[in-house]
Amino acid sequence: MEQAVGEAESVSALGHRLEAAGILLVAVVLLAGSWWLAPSPAGHGTHEQLVPVPCGFHWITRVPCAMCGMTTAFALMARGEVLAAFGAHVLGPVLYLATVLMGGRAGYALL
Numbered sequence: 001m002e003q004a005v006g007e008a009e010s011v012s013a014l015g016h017r018l019e020a021a022g023i024l025l026v027a028v029v030l031l032a033g034s035w036w037l038a039p040s041p042a043g044h045g046t047h048e049q050l051v052p053v054p055c056g057f058h059w060i061t062r063v064p065c066a067m068c069g070m071t072t073a074f075a076l077m078a079r080g081e082v083l084a085a086f087g088a089h090v091l092g093p094v095l096y097l098a099t100v101l102m103g104g105r106a107g108y109a110l111l
Helices: 002-036 056-061 070-078 082-088 092-110
Strands: none
Touching (some): 002 070, 070 082, 070 092
């Protein structure tokens, strides 16, 4: 019985480490990609460097979607341009900092 409990705890610990590794990987990819992208001077459209397709909602309606400017905000935050990032998308800097914190927490969990 005690051996089964020990094995279950070991499997649980492995699952937590894999989860932390996955979160860290996603955070590193997002943050490194943000640094690699050149922010669009228009305040939106930076994502077109990754996927050469404009925002479908904006293209059809000529109205920015709820996510328009998020990639630009991340690219600006990666360069330390906080005020410009808020101008691109109000939630961009908040989500960027959340990504940094979650990545840091995941890295700490792996240690």
